[in-house]
Structure formats: C-alpha cells, structure tokens
C-alpha cells in the first residue's frame with residue numbers, strides 16, 4: 093500500500109486544514125494569536141527550546157511512556173493489542189505533554205500568568221502543575237457541573253496553587269468553560285497566556301497543540317517498529333474529545349498503511365453527527381441545530397463532553413484518512429472494568445472509549461482475528477472513581 | 485454607497501452625534517416596541533442582536549438577554565419576521581456571531597436580512613482576515629458590513645479594517661467584553677481620534693458607554709456611541725418601551741448638548 097495523499101503535517105499560513113480551522117475571534121484577540129503564532133514558530137525551530145522541553149518531559153514528566161502489550165486481553169480477543177501508556181505520565185494523562193510546551197512558550201514570551209479551560213480537570217491539573225513548576229500564576233475555568241463530578245481534580249488544582257473559577261452559563265461543562273476563558277483572555281492579553289487543552293481554538297492552537305502531542309505518535313511508531321514483525325500496527329486507535337491525544341498519536345502514523353480510528357462519545361460526536369460550524373475561534377464539525385445554536389452534549393466522560401472537534405480531524409475524516417466512530421456510556425463503563433481485570437490498569441473514562449471500540453470491533457469483524465492494534469490510553473481513572481462508585 | 489452608510493454620513497455631516505442602541509431580538513412578545521421606542525427617543529440606527537448560544541464577546545447582561553430570548557424560543561427567522569413588520573424610520577443593523585451566519589450560508593443569511601429590511605451587519609468573531617466571503621455576500625445585498633477596531637489593533641491593521649468595513653467604524657473602547665463600566669478609559673477617545681484621521685467613515689465608540697456622562701465624553705472624540713448593556717439591563721428588569729426609551733432620550737440630550 094502506498095502512503096496516503098493527505099498532508100496534514102502543517103496547516104496553511106492562515107491556519108487552514110482544508111476548509112477547516114482559521115481564526116474566528118474578536119479583533120481584540122487577533123494580535124495576541126498572531127504573537128503566539130510567531131513565538132511558536134521561532135521556539136519550535138530553536139534547538140535550545142526543544143531540548144529544554146525534552147529535558148522536562150523526560151526528567152520531570154515521565155517520558156518516554158511504555159508501549160505495553162496487553163497480554164491477557166489480547167489472548168481473550170484473538171488480536172495483538174498494544175497500549176501506549178499516557179496514563180503513566182505525571183498528573184495522569186497526556187495533557188501534560190501539551191501544557192509543558194505551551195507553558196515554556198508563555199514564559200519565553202514574557203507572560204506571567206496562565207489561563208485554561210478544563211472539562212475532566214486533567215488539563216486544569218496539568219496547567220496548574222506547569223504553573224507551579226515554572227512559577228506562573230494559574231487560573232482554570234471549569235463548568236459547575238464538571239466541578240461537581242470531578243471534585244478530586246478541583247482539589248488537586250487548588251493544592252497546586254491554582255485558582256479554579258466555576259462557570260455557571262449554558263450546560264455548565266467544557267464548552268462553557270472555554271467560552272468563559274476566551275472572554276477572560278480578552279481582558280488580560282497583556283500579561284496572560286491562554287493555554288488551550290486540545291487541538292481547538294483559533295490558529296495557531298490546533299496545529300501547535302498537535303505538534304506538542306506528536307511525541308505520543310513518534311514514540312509509539314518507534315516502539316511498534318521494535319515490537320511488531322510487520323513494523324507498523326494494522327489499526328491505530330484513540331479517543332477523541334477535542335482530539336489532542338488522537339491527533340498526536342495519528343501524527344506518527346499518517347504516512348503508514350495503518351488504519352486510523354478516532355472514537356467519540358455517542359453523546360458528543362461532532363464528527364459522526366455534527367455539521368460545519370464555527371465555535372471557539374475555528375471552523376470544524378459542530379453539534380448544532382438548523383439555525384446554528386450550539387447543542388449541549390452529554391457524555392459520562394467529561395473530557396469528551398464537547399460539541400466540536402479539532403479542525404484537523406474534520407479534514408482527515410473528509411479525506412478518509414481517519415475514520416471516526418462512536419461508543420455509548422454503557423460500553424465505556426464495561427470497558428473500564430474489562431481492562432482493569434484483564435491487565436491491572438484502571439483507565440480514564442475518556443480512554444475507555446478507545447478500549448470499548450476495540451472490544452466491539454473484534455466481535456463485528458472490523459478488527460480481524462490476528463490483527464495488531466495500537467491503542468493510546470490517554471489517562472488513568474482515579475478521577476472517575478466517584479462516577480463509577482455511583483453506578484455500582 | 486449602501487443605504488446605511490448614506491444615512492450615517494448624512495447624520496454626521498449635519499453635525500449630529502449618532503446614537504446607536506443595541507436591543508436583543510426576540511426578548512418577549514412585544515420586543516419590537518422597544519425598537520420603535522428607541523427610534524422615537526432619538527436613535528439614529530438600531531442594532532438588533534440575533535441571539536447566539538455562546539456569545540464569546542458579550543458580558544453578563546447581554547448573555548442573560550440572549551439566553552432568555554433563546555429560552556423563550558427566539559429564532560433568526562422569527563426575529564426577522566418581526567422586524568419585517570415594523571418601520572422604525574431609521575436603519576437597523578443586525579449583530580450576531582459567525583456560526584449563525586455560516587450555518588445558513590453567508591449569501592442566504594445576507595439576503596434574509598435584506599428581505600427583512602435590515603441595512604447592516606456586525607459579526608464580532610469574523611475579523612478582517614476572515615471577512616472576504618462575508619464581505620462579498622453583504623455587498624451583493626447592499627448591506628454594510630461594519631468592522632470593529634480594538635485598542636489592541638496595530639496601526640497597519642487599522643488601515644486595513646477601515647478600508648474593508650462600511651457603514652461606520654465600530655471602535656471598541658476597551659479590552660473586554662460588552663458590559664457597563666463606570667466611565668470610558670482615556671485611551672478610547674484617543675483611538676477614536678486616530679481613526680477619524682484614517683477614514684471618512686463615521687467613527688462610533690461602543691462597549692461600556694453606560695450613562696449620559698459617558699456618552700457626552702465619547703462624543704467629544706467620536707461621531708457617536710453604541711449603547712447595549714445599559715439599555716438591556718433595564719429591559720431585563722422589566723422596563724417598558726417608554727421607560728427604556730426615556731433612558732435613551734437622556735443620552736440623546738447629552739449628545740445634543742455637549743456643554744451642559
């Protein structure tokens with residue numbers, strides 16, 4: 093098979109992945125986005141910046157993460173399943189990869205304060221962690237509903253010295269936290285850096301966050317080459333909220349024959365059920381009504397409870413380079429338990445979406461017997477114990 | 485020249501300061517009575533907000549107004565049908581967010597505005613770099629597309645914005661969302677003055693113009709003011725059209741008699 097003719101390595105200069113992306117923000121934020129764009133290009137081309145980031149990722153945050161063969165589950169399913177263990181990263185998820193990159197960039201730009209939106213709280217905890225590490229004040233916007241269901245992460249953020257601002261508008265989840273963080277940024281651009289938690293937002297964020305997350309895919313590709321006789325897996329799968337762990341994973345495999353599968357939450361599936369729209373500064377697939385009012389998604393996994401998706405995924409979907417599927421809450425909870433008992437790994441509800449799809453795909457034949465599957469386990473499940481306890 | 489800009493220039497050239505109130509569309513059954521009362525009270529243009537579920541540039545008051553209108557079942561089509569039935573005697577301009585425009589398609593959206601008798605369009609999350617398709621759609625319907633200049637806008641961009649915008653220049657007085665403020669920052673007047681040196685379009689100041697005193701101060705430098713949250717707070721608190729119009733009349737008075 094030849095390499096697919098899709099080039100998502102870099103968007104256009106105005107931040108387009110095909111028809112998606114761009115920069116749909118108020119005039120007050122355009123110069124700030126321009127400045128982030130210029131600073132990121134310079135930093136990413138600067139070996140000193142890259143080595144400082146590598147140093148922190150390895151010496152502090154726990155890279156590289158292992159690619160763990162899921163021996164017992166593989167045997168049960170009749171496939172070879174490899175888990176890319178982002179759950180082992182400091183703070184408990186892949187979010188820290190991106191945050192350390194952006195926080196170093198913010199520091200290089202002379203900013204003294206970080207703001208972020210968070211859903212599950214994992215990005216908030218990662219940002220609070222980077223703020224503490226680099227001595228920057230941190231404010232995290234979080235929907236009131238998520239504050240209630242992710243109390244542990246709220247307490248972690250506060251322990252790390254961050255301010256957590258409850259958001260009471262709309263569905264009181266990730267979408268509203270993001271809107272509120274953007275409103276706040278307008279008032280504070282002079283000293284404040286907005287640290288987006290996924291491949292979302294105005295250009296250059298979707299591209300920049302993907303670059304900071306591509307370490308997942310780059311590492312996994314090398315590890316898979318060593319672990320698999322064929323060199324590359326047949327299937328690469330990751331969950332998709334905004335799409336950062338999936339985009340980072342896919343980046344390592346775009347030019348291989350591997351099938352790329354992104355798994356959305358049934359109640360928040362912008363790629364599977366959405367239409368073209370503009371939200372939070374970029375054009376992509378969005379869950380909305382016929383007039384363009386944004387829908388309120390519903391997922392047991394707060395990190396996937398978002399009505400949009402990163403523009404790069406909309407582009408990959410249009411070109412058929414990646415396929416996007418959904419699983420429901422019931423399948424997800426079952427997947428958490430199955431993985432826990434088979435492998436001794438309690439993963440996050442978000443990550444369990446990828447596991448649930450593999451479990452189903454083996455029974456439907458979408459994943460053939462004997463196939464090799466590389467799955468990014470984006471985070472660990474500690475934060476979700478209260479949710480799971482309520483269900484048992 | 486399109487009808488909105490012809491009007492705003494004529495008012496400005498007569499030596500009258502423009503008063504442009506913002507009213508959220510679809511808020512309550514008789515909401516268009518507020519538009520008529522605003523015109524009666526001396527508004528030169530009335531801005532009609534087409535509410536969006538996620539208004540990124542709006543502060544608490546207009547967020548509340550938008551949520552209330554949507555909760556009451558307001559739709560773009562419904563608001564435009566209401567608008568088509570009134571004639572306030574001054575031009576109306578729609579203010580909304582990009583997603584409502586692009587969902588329908590810029591061409592169809594602009595055609596629907598024109599059919600309803602609306603003469604201008606303001607979309608704060610479509611900055612000048614992204615404006616091309618919308619500009620073309622608006623021009624095809626003789627709608628003026630009003631662009632915003634912010635205190636953060638660098639000098640070269642100001643030139644580009646005043647060149648690409650029409651109707652009037654919407655000068656954002658401060659780095660923030662819409663909402664009432666005790667007074668305008670000093671820098672707002674200086675920005676308006678700088679813009680007037682760049683363009684012959686009327687230059688209006690908005691965001692945080694909350695009182696007669698603020699309107700009078702703004703008009704020392706600008707060709708007029710846009711007033712949103714201060715009116716909408718009263719409307720949300722149950723002000724009748726006559727009461728909200730009464731408030732606007734005090735602003736009219738302040739703009740007409742700068743020396744009082």
Ligand SMILES: Cc1ncc(COP(=O)(O)O)c(C=O)c1O
Nearest residue numbers: 290333334335336337395470471
């Ligand atoms: C563990 C985990 N996985 C996945 C996600 C979804 O984000 P993304 O799609 O950007 O990877 C989140 C978001 O909070 C998360 O916490």
